[in-house]
Every structure is written in structure tokens, then in C-alpha cells.
Amino acid sequence: MIVMKDVHKKYPNGVTALNGITVNIDKGEFVYVVGPSGAGKSTFIKLIYREEKPTTGIVKINNINTSELKEKNVPYLRRKIGVVFQDFKLLPKLSVYENIAFALEVIEESPRNIRKRVMEVLDLVDLKNKARFLPSELSGGEQQRVSIARAIVNKPEIVIADEPTGNLDPETSWEIMRVFEEISERGTTMIMATHSKEIVNKMKKRVIAIEDGIIVRDESRGDYGYEN
Amino acid sequence: MAMKISTLKRHFREGIKNIFRNGWMTVASIGSVTVTLLLVAAFLTIILNLNHMAQNVEDDVIVKVLIDVTADDNEVKELGESIKQLDKVDSVVFSSKDDELENLVDSMGEEGQSWELFEQDNPLNHAYIIKAKEPADTVEIAENIRTYDHIHKVTYGKEVVNQLFEFNENARIVGIVLIIGLVFTAIFLISNTIKLTIMARSTEIGIMKLVGATNGFIRWPFFIEGMLLGIIGSILPIAFLLIGYYYLVEKIVINVQIPFFELLPFYPFAWQISLVIFAIGALIGIWGSVMSVRKFLRV
Numbered sequence: 001m002i003v004m005k006d007v008h009k010k011y012p013n014g015v016t017a018l019n020g021i022t023v024n025i026d027k028g029e030f031v032y033v034v035g036p037s038g039a040g041k042s043t044f045i046k047l048i049y050r051e052e053k054p055t056t057g058i059v060k061i062n063n064i065n066t067s068e069l070k071e072k073n074v075p076y077l078r079r080k081i082g083v084v085f086q087d088f089k090l091l092p093k094l095s096v097y098e099n100i101a102f103a104l105e106v107i108e109e110s111p112r113n114i115r116k117r118v119m120e121v122l123d124l125v126d127l128k129n130k131a132r133f134l135p136s137e138l139s140g141g142e143q144q145r146v147s148i149a150r151a152i153v154n155k156p157e158i159v160i161a162d163e164p165t166g167n168l169d170p171e172t173s174w175e176i177m178r179v180f181e182e183i184s185e186r187g188t189t190m191i192m193a194t195h196s197k198e199i200v201n202k203m204k205k206r207v208i209a210i211e212d213g214i215i216v217r218d219e220s221r222g223d224y225g226y227e228n
Numbered sequence: 229m230a231m232k233i234s235t236l237k238r239h240f241r242e243g244i245k246n247i248f249r250n251g252w253m254t255v256a257s258i259g260s261v262t263v264t265l266l267l268v269a270a271f272l273t274i275i276l277n278l279n280h281m282a283q284n285v286e287d288d289v290i291v292k293v294l295i296d297v298t299a300d301d302n303e304v305k306e307l308g309e310s311i312k313q314l315d316k317v318d319s320v321v322f323s324s325k326d327d328e329l330e331n332l333v334d335s336m337g338e339e340g341q342s343w344e345l346f347e348q349d350n351p352l353n354h355a356y357i358i359k360a361k362e363p364a365d366t367v368e369i370a371e372n373i374r375t376y377d378h379i380h381k382v383t384y385g386k387e388v389v390n391q392l393f394e395f396n397e398n399a400r401i402v403g404i405v406l407i408i409g410l411v412f413t414a415i416f417l418i419s420n421t422i423k424l425t426i427m428a429r430s431t432e433i434g435i436m437k438l439v440g441a442t443n444g445f446i447r448w449p450f451f452i453e454g455m456l457l458g459i460i461g462s463i464l465p466i467a468f469l470l471i472g473y474y475y476l477v478e479k480i481v482i483n484v485q486i487p488f489f490e491l492l493p494f495y496p497f498a499w500q501i502s503l504v505i506f507a508i509g510a511l512i513g514i515w516g517s518v519m520s521v522r523k524f525l526r527v
Binding site for chain 2 (some may be wrong): 049071072075076077078079082083089091102103105106108111112150158192
């Protein structure tokens with residue numbers, strides 16, 4: 001599903017973010033990406049949803065080489081990938097329902113399907129009764145659940161989360177993790193960059209540790225491995 | 229590329245929302261389109277009417293060469309031949325003094341009857357009636373022929389022709405320069421307004437890209453915003469044109485009696501110009517949005 005071969009990434013400002021990454025992630029896997037700040041986790045994630053292209057090496061998503069993917073076809077790759085961020089990235093003037101529907105409107109889904117799918121994912125993240133609320137009227141955990149709902153509403157094959165619990169207290173973080181578990185159980189590939197020792201250690205999933213742009217550890221039922 | 233109706237509706241809805249988002253910049257860009265199009269409308273109306281009048285005059289612009297009475301038949305014929313040889317001459321028609329008298333009598337109507345007395349002793353000259361290939365060359369041809377032998381007199385609508393052509397030419401140059409300047413100002417203002425929209429919506433655009441909206445989909449609302457700014461800017465000029473021209477034609481000019489001074493009829497002229505103004509407005513708007521979308525929307 002996701003294949004990287006000897007991937008290097010050097011930004012135009014001279015910073016080397018990745019220095020030879022080779023990795024294979026299969027369909028349906030749940031993977032934590034850990035490592036110190038600035039180690040290259042975010043770049044690793046951006047390569048997957050083709051926000052960045054590798055400087056050298058190969059990144060293949062579903063057998064598509066992202067370096068060879070034409071600019072105009074990038075949107076179609078993105079439709080197979082849902083992305084969740086630390087800061088939620090919700091539109092403040094739209095209701096919960098509208099924020100989620102937005103993701104389907106802009107890929108020109110039919111109004112009937114939109115209604116059906118939005119209600120389904122609202123049910124999944126347990127926010128059906130808050131569909132008409134604005135993001136500002138929700139707690140942080142609820143806002144993150146809305147952003148997860150938006151990421152999965154078009155049934156992507158891969159969900160990427162870049163420190164999704166970074167802004168949340170521990171209890172709320174577990175709420176979010178339960179949602180991710182459920183998404184993963186439905187066969188979606190989950191990749192999550194995190195700094196949360198508690199979450200990684202308790203969940204016992206595959207852990208990829210990145211330091212200074214290379215993979216220093218890749219364990220199938222790993223631990224967080226850092227002190228904080 | 230077929231677009232769903234629901235998608236098109238969405239683009240229009242977003243485009244209209246954008247218009248209200250930018251407040252004063254929207255007012256400024258619509259205002260500049262309005263000023264530009266008012267001038268375009270006035271200019272087009274004047275130029276096309278001048279052309280129309282010039283056409284009327286031109287159709288009447290002939291050089292009339294009155295031949296000296298002392299010239300014999302051969303000399304008259306030779307003169308005709310040499311005029312025909314001039315490059316810029318289109319046609320040369322001989323009109324004998326009897327023809328001339330007949331024309332005169334006809335043109336005077338009732339009063340002309342008395343002139344028929346002269347039929348036995350015609351005081352008029354033989355004449356050549358000359359038409360230029362290009363009406364603008366009329367003067368040159370006339371002055372040229374004046375130097376020939378056996379010429380009694382060369383006449384043409386000298387003053388009218390000269391002034392009309394000169395004015396027309398000047399008006400055209402001034403008008404075009406002015407309008408090009410204004411069109412660019414309007415495009416600049418519109419593209420700036422849309423730049424503001426793009427910046428105001430950058431988060432939204434980022435999310436759209438993230439969830440896989442195509443670049444075309446992201447751009448559309450901005451094209452529509454630009455187009456609407458241009459079209460709204462064309463409303464006032466069109467209203468002014470229709471009302472103003474109606475009064476000009478129906479209330480004012482109808483009472484003015486100057487030869488050749490005849491305006492194009494309100495229908496269809498005013499409507500045709502309105503359509504042109506509308507189209508120019510829309511084009512200015514689309515152009516402005518294309519410019520800022522290309523520059524500021526890296527999608």
C-alpha cells in the first residue's frame with residue numbers, strides 16, 4: 001500500500017529532513033511514527049499525501065509513484081487519503097454538519113450521498129446531536145472528532161494523523177484513539193505521528209521511530225521508547 | 229468537461245459570497261469598471277455616429293469639375309481620359325450641360341420650372357462627376373485636377389470632409405488611449421479584490437486541496453466573482469446609455485436641422501452597444517480574476 005525506497009528529502013532552504021528512508025506499510029496496518037521534534041516525522045507524513053515529493057528515492061502509494069504523478073491528478077490521490085491535524089483545521093463559520101459535508105461537496109458528490117455519508121460518520125464519532133453546532137461551541141475533543149469525521153467521510157483507504165492528540169488532555173485523547181481504533185478495524189490503514197508515550201505503549205501497534213531523517217527502529221508491537 | 233448543475237450553483241453561491249466579503253475593495257473595483265464602461269459607451273456612441281455621418285457625407289462626396297466653355301469636344305474627351313488615369317479615382321462620369329440643367333431643374337422642384345426657359349440658351353458648363361476610391365482622397369484628387377487645362381472650376385465639400393475626417397481620427401486616438409488605460413486600471417483593481425478574497429479564504433482553500441478538490445473546482449468561484457464584478461459594473465453605464473441615447477435621438481436631435489447630422493436609430497444601435505458594454509464588463513472581470521488566480525492561487 002505504502003512503499004518508500006531510499007527516500008531523501010532536502011528542502012530548498014538547505015535543510016535535510018529525510019536521509020534514506022526505506023519502509024513498507026501494508027493495507028490495514030496501524031502504525032505510530034515517533035521521534036524527537038524536527039526528526040522528520042512531518043516530512044515523512046507529507047510525502048504520503050503528496051504535499052511534498054522526495055528529492056531522491058521512490059514513494060509509492062497504491063502503486064502510484066508520487067514523483068511521476070501529474071499535478072492535475074494529485075486531487076484524485078488525496079481522495080484516497082484522509083488527513084487529521086493537531087489544530088483540527090475546521091472552518092469556523094460552518095456548522096459541524098457543513099464542515100464534514102464540505103469535504104464531499106468539493107469533490108462533487110451528489111447531495112443525496114452527502115447527507116447519507118455525513119450522518120453515518122457523525123454517528124461513528126458520536127456527534128449526531130451536535131450537527132448544528134459551530135466548532136467554537138464544541139470542546140477540543142469534539143472538534144477533533146469533527147475533523148476525523150471529515151477525513152473519513154469519503155471512505156479513504158489511508159488515514160494519516162499528525163499529532164492528533166497534541167492539543168488534548170489525556171482523557172479526551174483516549175476518546176480520539178477509540179475512534180481511530182474503530183476506523184482501523186474497518187480495514188483502513190492508519191498512520192499516526194505522536195509524542196504520546198501513554199498511547200503508544202498501551203496500544204501495542206507497529207512503531208516506526210525516526211531520528212535525524214532515518215528510521216532507527218521499526219517494531220511490530222513496539223513501545224514509545226523515549227522518556228517523555 | 230461537463231459540470232453538474234449543483235456544482236455550478238455552488239460556484240455561483242461562493243462567488244456571490246466573495247463579493248460581499250470584500251466591502252470597499254468590491255465597491256472600488258465595481259466603480260472603476262463603471263467609470264471605464266461609461267467612457268467606452270460614450271466613446272463608442274460618438275465614434276460610431278461620426279462614422280455613420282461620415283459615411284453619409286462620403287456617399288455624397290464627389291468632385292465636380294466644370295469644364296471651360298472654350299474647350300472643344302476633343303479637349304473635353306482628353307481631359308476625361310487623363311482624370312480616369314489618376315490612381316485614386318474610382319469613377320468618372322460625363323455630364324453635359326443639358327444634363328446639368330435638367331438636374332438643376334429637377335432639384336428645384338416647382339420653382340425649377342422657370343429655369344426651363346434656358347433650354348435654348350444653356351449658360352451652364354459641361355462637367356465631370358468624379359468619385360474617389362477612398363473618400364479621404366477626395367481633397368487630393370480635387371487639388372490635382374485643378375492644375376489641368378480647360379478647367380473652369382473644381383468643387384467638392386471641402387470643409388465638411390476635412391473637418392469630419394480630422395475630428396474622427398483624433399477622437400479615435402484619444403478615445404482608444406484613454407480606454408486602454410482605464411481598462412487596465414479596472415483589471416488591476418479587480419485582480420486586487422480577488423487577491424484579498426483568496427487570502428481571506430486561504431484556510432478553506434487549503435482544506436479543499438487536502439480533501440481532493442480539483443484545481444478547476446477551486447478556481448471557479450474566483451472567476452465567477454470577477455465576472456460578476458465586471459457585470460455589475462456594466463449596469464449603470466448601460467442604463468445611462470439607453471436613457472441618454474433615447475433622449476438624444478427622440479427629443480433633441482429630432483429638432484436639430486443640420487445637413488448630414490443624423491444619428492443612428494435608437495433601435496437596434498443602443499441595444500447593440502449595451503451588449504458590447506456588458507461583454508466588455510464581463511471580460512474585464514474574468515481577465516482580472518484570471519490574473520490574480522494565476523498569481524496567488526498556487527493550486
